[in-house]
Amino acid sequence: MAPSEMVSANLPRSNNSIEGWHNAFAKRVSIAHPTTTKLTGKIRREQSKFEVDIAQIRQGQGPKPK
Numbered sequence: 001m002a003p004s005e006m007v008s009a010n011l012p013r014s015n016n017s018i019e020g021w022h023n024a025f026a027k028r029v030s031i032a033h034p035t036t037t038k039l040t041g042k043i044r045r046e047q048s049k050f051e052v053d054i055a056q057i058r059q060g061q062g063p064k065p066k
Contacts, residue, residue, distance in 0.1 A: 029042050056062065 025042070025046060028046075029039065031038065034042070053064075056064075
């Protein structure tokens with residue numbers, strides 16, 4: 001998608017939010033080379049947090065501030 005199309009579609013023009021999430025997730029994992037089991041557990045916990053946020057938004061509440 002071209003930058004002008006992203007602006008008209010009300011999408012972000014950069015990936016700063018993605019990089020921010022990635023940095024925060026890397027800090028939560030806190031191991032340079034985690035085992036598959038540890039990484040899977042961290043990913044599952046992260047997914048659970050997102051599901052709670054989505055449920056709160058659907059109920060009309062905002063997600064908890066980070």
